[in-house]
Amino acid sequence: MTGTLLGLLLLGTTLSGCLYPGEQKQTAVNYRESVKRIQAAVDDYQQEEGLLPILNADEDTPKYEKFRIDLDKLNKKGYLDELPATAFEKGGSAYFLILDEETNPVVKVMDLVTFQKVNDVQRQINRYKSAHGGNLPAAEELYPGLYTIDTDKAGTGSITLTSVYSGQPLEFIMDKDGVVYVDYIFDIMTVVNKNENGQDMSKDLRLLLEHSSYFVPVKSLPYLWLNSQPVPQPQS
Structure with a gap:
């Protein structure tokens, strides 16, 4: 696992930024x-x-x-x-x-808080893309074809997201077209680590979240188990 991914899994629960209604x-x-x-x-x-x-x-x-x-x-x-x-x-x-x-x-x-925050980030990405000849405010390629967002360039630094599953902060990611998603790797890994046996790792790993909670992983990509970790799969 890369240092960036490991860092995501070790993030604490303290968040900065504004609180959305609800x-x-x-x-x-x-x-x-x-x-x-x-x-x-x-x-x-x-x-x-x-x-x-x-x-x-x-x-x-x-x-x-x-x-x-x-x-x-x-x-x-x-x-x-x-x-x-x-x-x-x-x-x-x-x-x-x-x-x-x-x-x-x-x-x-x-x-709906998760849904709205992704939409807010998406608006900022669209504005940046429009103003910069189609270029994206990408920070690094976190997964193949998927990128973290340079929050300074995009103006999204105040938009932070807390997981409905774990209460941990989650990252926004985007594909090569600038479509924004939530990265649920921390939550999926948490379920995997709690239930190491008896899980079907050959299917979309979002099913693990779906079956372990009342919540759905809204604004997400399919995840496959590759190289001992969940990896989101870009759709475009």
Whole structure:
């Protein structure tokens, strides 16, 4: 493992920069009850209505943003007595999604703080790219085809990200086209180290996060196990 990657895994929990709306309370919110209530409502709705209560999404919408649950429909049809305080529709900082929609629909949480911060970094990258003839504010090639961001050039130094899984700071990375993602290597390695046996390391390693938490790894790339570590795979 490179020195940079090792450094990422050893970072502490102290963060600088501004606090986004909902970020502080999110760490204290237990999503267990919200997920349980919505899962029961989704199961009942599917059994009685014959379909899932999801909002329309484009074909190209990423997996961890795609099948958003229509909470208002569940509420108005009596499957959900009230919307959870954790939901965006109620002023919270989460969307609720359905994964494995065709086989075993399961309710998961999409963190909107993470989503918004990536979008904020993306805007800065786009501005830099536009003003510099298509060049990117890249610091170093962290993985093949993926780069860390020179925060001074991009003007993103105040945007920091705390993991919903571990509470550790995470890095923003971008591909050769300047598309921004979150690097979840620390969180994936944490799950791997906790469960060294019985894990299928041949598939997309984001499944480990998906199965070990209520949260989905939003704004992420697929990870493969290469050279004894998770390596994100650029899509372009």
